[in-house]
Amino acid sequence: MGWILVASAAVILFLQNYPLYIRSVPTENELKFHYMVHTSLDVVDEKISAMGKALVDQRELYLGLLYPTEDYKVYGYVTNSKVKFVMVVDSSNTALRDNEIRSMFRKLHNSYTDVMCNPFYNPGDRIQSRAFDGMVTSMMIQVC
Amino acid sequence: MEGLTLSDAEQKYYSDLFSYCDSESTKKVAAHGRVLELFRAAQLPSDVVHQIMELCGATRLGYFGRSQFYIALKLVAVAQSGFPLRVESINTVKDLPLPRFVASKNEQESRHAASYSSDSENQGSYSGVIPPPPGRGQVKKGSTSHDTVQPRTSADQQEPVSPVVSPQQSPPTSPHTWRKHSRHPSGGNSERPLAGPGPFWSPFGEAQSGSSAGDAVWSGHSPPPPQENWVSFADTPPTSTLLTMHPASVQDQTTVRTVASATTANEIRRQSSSYDDPWKITDEQRQYYVNQFKTIQPDLNGFIPGSAAKEFFTKSKLPILELSHIWELSDFDKDGALTLDEFCAAFHLVVARKNGYDLPEKLPESLMPKLIDLEDSADVGDQPGEVGYSGSPAEAPPSKSPSMPSLNQTWPELNQSSEDTAIVHPVPIRMTPSKIHMQEMELKRTGSDHTNPTSPLLVKTSDLSEETKINSSVKFASGNTVADGYSSSDSFTSDPEQIGNNVTRQRSHSGMSPDNTAPPPPPPRPQPSHSRSSSLDMNRTFSVTTDLCVHTGQQQAGVVAQPPAVPPRPQPSQAPGPVVHRPVDADGLITHTSTSPQQIPEQPNFADFSQFEVFAASNVNEEQDDEAEKHAEVLPVEKASDPASSLRVAKTDSKIEEKTAASAPANVSKGTTPLAPPPKPVRRRLKSEDELRPEVDEHTQKTGVLAAVLASQPSIPRSVGKDKKAIQASIRRNKETNTVLARLNSELQQQLKDVLEERISLEVQLEQLRPFSHL
Numbered sequence: 001m002g003w004i005l006v007a008s009a010a011v012i013l014f015l016q017n018y019p020l021y022i023r024s025v026p027t028e029n030e031l032k033f034h035y036m037v038h039t040s041l042d043v044v045d046e047k048i049s050a051m052g053k054a055l056v057d058q059r060e061l062y063l064g065l066l067y068p069t070e071d072y073k074v075y076g077y078v079t080n081s082k083v084k085f086v087m088v089v090d091s092s093n094t095a096l097r098d099n100e101i102r103s104m105f106r107k108l109h110n111s112y113t114d115v116m117c118n119p120f121y122n123p124g125d126r127i128q129s130r131a132f133d134g135m136v137t138s139m140m141i142q143v144c
Numbered sequence: 145m146e147g148l149t150l151s152d153a154e155q156k157y158y159s160d161l162f163s164y165c166d167s168e169s170t171k172k173v174a175a176h177g178r179v180l181e182l183f184r185a186a187q188l189p190s191d192v193v194h195q196i197m198e199l200c201g202a203t204r205l206g207y208f209g210r211s212q213f214y215i216a217l218k219l220v221a222v223a224q225s226g227f228p229l230r231v232e233s234i235n236t237v238k239d240l241p242l243p244r245f246v247a248s249k250n251e252q253e254s255r256h257a258a259s260y261s262s263d264s265e266n267q268g269s270y271s272g273v274i275p276p277p278p279g280r281g282q283v284k285k286g287s288t289s290h291d292t293v294q295p296r297t298s299a300d301q302q303e304p305v306s307p308v309v310s311p312q313q314s315p316p317t318s319p320h321t322w323r324k325h326s327r328h329p330s331g332g333n334s335e336r337p338l339a340g341p342g343p344f345w346s347p348f349g350e351a352q353s354g355s356s357a358g359d360a361v362w363s364g365h366s367p368p369p370p371q372e373n374w375v376s377f378a379d380t381p382p383t384s385t386l387l388t389m390h391p392a393s394v395q396d397q398t399t400v401r402t403v404a405s406a407t408t409a410n411e412i413r414r415q416s417s418s419y420d421d422p423w424k425i426t427d428e429q430r431q432y433y434v435n436q437f438k439t440i441q442p443d444l445n446g447f448i449p450g451s452a453a454k455e456f457f458t459k460s461k462l463p464i465l466e467l468s469h470i471w472e473l474s475d476f477d478k479d480g481a482l483t484l485d486e487f488c489a490a491f492h493l494v495v496a497r498k499n500g501y502d503l504p505e506k507l508p509e510s511l512m513p514k515l516i517d518l519e520d521s522a523d524v525g526d527q528p529g530e531v532g533y534s535g536s537p538a539e540a541p542p543s544k545s546p547s548m549p550s551l552n553q554t555w556p557e558l559n560q561s562s563e564d565t566a567i568v569h570p571v572p573i574r575m576t577p578s579k580i581h582m583q584e585m586e587l588k589r590t591g592s593d594h595t596n597p598t599s600p601l602l603v604k605t606s607d608l609s610e611e612t613k614i615n616s617s618v619k620f621a622s623g624n625t626v627a628d629g630y631s632s633s634d635s636f637t638s639d640p641e642q643i644g645n646n647v648t649r650q651r652s653h654s655g656m657s658p659d660n661t662a663p664p665p666p667p668p669r670p671q672p673s674h675s676r677s678s679s680l681d682m683n684r685t686f687s688v689t690t691d692l693c694v695h696t697g698q699q700q701a702g703v704v705a706q707p708p709a710v711p712p713r714p715q716p717s718q719a720p721g722p723v724v725h726r727p728v729d730a731d732g733l734i735t736h737t738s739t740s741p742q743q744i745p746e747q748p749n750f751a752d753f754s755q756f757e758v759f760a761a762s763n764v765n766e767e768q769d770d771e772a773e774k775h776a777e778v779l780p781v782e783k784a785s786d787p788a789s790s791l792r793v794a795k796t797d798s799k800i801e802e803k804t805a806a807s808a809p810a811n812v813s814k815g816t817t818p819l820a821p822p823p824k825p826v827r828r829r830l831k832s833e834d835e836l837r838p839e840v841d842e843h844t845q846k847t848g849v850l851a852a853v854l855a856s857q858p859s860i861p862r863s864v865g866k867d868k869k870a871i872q873a874s875i876r877r878n879k880e881t882n883t884v885l886a887r888l889n890s891e892l893q894q895q896l897k898d899v900l901e902e903r904i905s906l907e908v909q910l911e912q913l914r915p916f917s918h919l
Contacts, residue, residue, distance in 0.1 A: 117480040119450030120457075120468035128465055130505060131472045 020083070021127040023136050037086045040074040044084055047076070079103040083112065104139050111135045154221075158214045186220045196220060424510045425492050433488040453490070459496045466503060470494055473507045564744035 022034070077085040085108050087101065115121055115129045184193070196219040409876060425433070434444065440456060441448045448456075450471075457467050474481060474490035482490060489511035497503055 006373035050529045114472070114478045116477055117450070117475065118468050119480065120464050120471050128468070129472055130469055134505075 019126075020124075021132070021136075023133070023140070033088050036072070036074060040076060040086055040088075041084065043074075044078065045124070046075045047078075075101050075105070075108070079109060079112070085109070085112075093128055107135060107139060154218070158217045161217060162210055162213045186224060188223050190218060192223050196223065425488060428491065429495070430488055433491045434484065435488045436491065437484050444484050447479075447483055448487055450480045450482075453482050457490065457494055462494060462497055466497055467494075469503055470497065473504065474511070476507070476512070508539060718798070 072088055075087040075089065077087070079085075085105055087104065089101075111129075111132045112127075115127055115132050116123065119128065121127075121129070122128050164182070186193075188196075196216050199215065199219055338715060402850075437444065437448065440452050453471070454467075457470070458464075462468070462470075470490055470493045474486050474493060476486055476489075477483075489507065492511060
């Protein structure tokens with residue numbers, strides 16, 4: 001349910017369809033990224049329901065070009081606890097391979113788990129962990 | 145009043161205090177108001193305060209004149225030092241520490257009060273709550289520490305001053321001073337930077353009980369409190385803050401002792417924990433932390449669950465965000481629970497934070513868990529903390545750490561496994577060239593004339609024979625490297641003879657055979673942490689081979705049995721490998737085994753190789769011949785003998801020999817005597833060879849390492865500790881050997897492939913001819 005949007009631009013972590021963590025590298029156009037993420041949330045939900053029995057594995061939501069005018073890709077990932085990670089990547093960047101995206105999501109998931117392990121973190125709060133931020137930043141720097 | 149002789153420090157201190165109290169600059173201080181607060185901050189019982197006031201004459205006068213004030217302060221110091229309050233004591237008590245007034249914010253006050261109230265209480269109350277600064281409450285307690293402190297005072301004063309100056313750094317709570325104090329200055333002055341009335345506070349703090357940790361704090365002030373209650377560490381950064389004194393309610397011992405004291409204690413602790421070196425945990429601090437840990441979790445080796453830790457640290461009244469960050473830093477293994485070391489680190493960070501130090505982004509090294517055992521009270525706080533950690537990581541990983549792997553800081557694990565892996569890792573590294581060499585060597589050993597590998601093979605055999613004792617290792621060696629099997633397959637011819645030694649040979653066989661049937665257990669060295677990784681592999685390979693090889697069955701069986709015997713260290717297993725090879729070679733199969741074992745013990749093999757090379761093919765041929773003969777004899781191989789002899793001729797011959805020998809034994813071993821199968825096995829072998837190569841390399845290296853180790857210490861692989869350098873050197877050598885062997889191996893395998901193909905063609909021709917013969 002949480003959303004994480006990562007992009008060459010933005011990372012948004014959503015929980016129950018409200019954002020837990022948002023981070024975007026190019027700080028501009030943040031709103032645009034938010035919009036994209038919200039639209040992709042619908043797609044993710046579709047996929048979740050479509051998955052049905054299949055447990056949530058590391059899934060990928062590859063939307064490709066959402067808009068013909070825009071060149072970006074939105075990837076999604078859902079955890080078993082229905083925390084959604086959304087990553088928006090500009091296609092202008094060298095196209096990231098699927099494995100890279102998967103690894104990034106894996107790292108995100110691990111970091112998110114670490115955040116969860118912190119007893120001082122209340123689920124549902126915005127994630128303010130410095131370690132998490134650091135990890136996301138490093139990831140985004142890689143992408144960009 | 146008697147004349148009051150004050151030392152310079154005292155003079156200054158008192159004058160500061162007087163100025164502080166004399167807010168109206170009337171040169172006399174009202175009995176109530178600031179003075180009272182001040183005295184309360186001295187953490188003395190009310191009756192004592194009254195007594196002091198009487199003695200100094202304030203009661204008479206109704207106010208505190210300067211002299212009275214000074215006398216009162218002196219009496220406060222006396223009282224804090226534990227001396228009976230007497231007028232005479234003013235001048236008789238030498239080296240009386242400056243009266244310590246603990247200033248504190250509300251928390252501090254409460255804390256101080258709490259601490260005053262009795263150390264035990266304070267500390268006890270903290271169960272679960274940050275314990276009040278130890279020693280705080282011991283105002284009345286023997287001032288032994290004072291005595292000790294006093295002498296030190298000056299020194300401390302000097303020292304604290306300097307450290308104090310560096311606010312950015314950890315509070316200069318003179319750790320050394322703390323150590324001196326037997327008692328933790330429970331009354332630690334909450335040396336938080338918060339203390340507003342700096343100078344005043346410090347003296348008061350000093351007056352506190354023996355824990356004279358407050359150097360740092362005091363130092364900041366002109367009269368650095370002689371006492372150094374580490375608890376009361378004055379924050380170094382702000383010297384003034386050092387003297388965090390509870391403006392007023394300090395005396396209210398009844399005040400919130402629990403949380404306050406806890407927090408105070410924490411603060412104090414933190415301050416004291418200051419860092420000589422930032423983030424270093426002193427012994428006192430560590431002891432305190434450990435005690436606190438016990439209150440939550442009696443088992444020092446156990447964990448504190450996150451919820452309990454959360455409550456505990458929440459009492460420190462730090463913002464949740466900071467606590468969250470502290471948790472992130474200190475929960476090394478990210479398991480949601482704190483081990484003793486983690487707890488100490490977290491506590492230390494809390495203390496530091498309370499003292500005004502910013503939290504680091506990363507866990508300071510001194511707080512990082514280490515694998516060292518902390519048990520002995522290490523001098524430096526760090527070590528203990530870190531040491532303790534060492535234990536914890538061990539504990540943590542097993543119990544928790546679901547996400548351990550994902551941790552960047554899985555040092556403990558790494559450390560723990562490092563030992564195992566230290567040796568193992570090098571081994572697993574497989575180098576293709578070595579593999580080739582190994583194979584070549586094995587081939588040679590097996591008696592095939594591998595001109596190329598002959599020398600190495602020969603060498604191997606010799607080495608192996610020497611190391612026969614390490615049968616187990618040999619087994620492992622063989623097991624380790626499926627690739628060895630390949631090479632061994634080449635050396636199958638020799639294997640039959642070496643059945644006795646089997647161990648090595650089996651490996652080679654097994655290597656070969658299993659390959660044929662199925663890719664040899666690839667996971668080669670994935671278990672760096674497993675001491676018996678090689679053994680595991682071997683088991684796998686052995687099991688596989690057993691199925692496949694008839695001939696090697698025996699060997700395999702033996703081999704399989706052996707792996708368990710291998711000492712836990714991977715090295716031993718590996719070392720045995722080469723050793724095994726040796727024996728094998730001796731039998732003639734060594735070559736076969738040599739590859740595998742050689743991979744393991746690079747060292748011995750390496751040497752062997754060189755020797756082999758020197759000997760060139762001659763030896764190999766001989767061996768091969770022998771092996772071939774043996775094979776022929778042993779195995780029902782049709783062509784064993786012929787090929788065997790032919791093998792001697794040349795490289796190609798050797799190949800053939802290998803092939804035949806190998807095929808003979810191989811057939812047997814692999815259980816694929818049929819002509820048809822050979823091609824498959826060959827291919828598979830090749831394939832598996834490739835696959836095995838990396839494994840083999842790893843094995844080789846492992847075995848090399850093991851061999852090296854074993855060679856160095858034939859007795860026991862157990863002594864991991866022995867000679868790391870020697871081991872590393874041997875590892876290096878083994879690696880080199882591995883590369884050579886790998887190269888050899890690949891070449892030999894190529895030869896084998898060719899030979900097998902030829903064989904197939906020959907067989908086909910034979911088949912074609914046969915019908916005619918029948919006719």
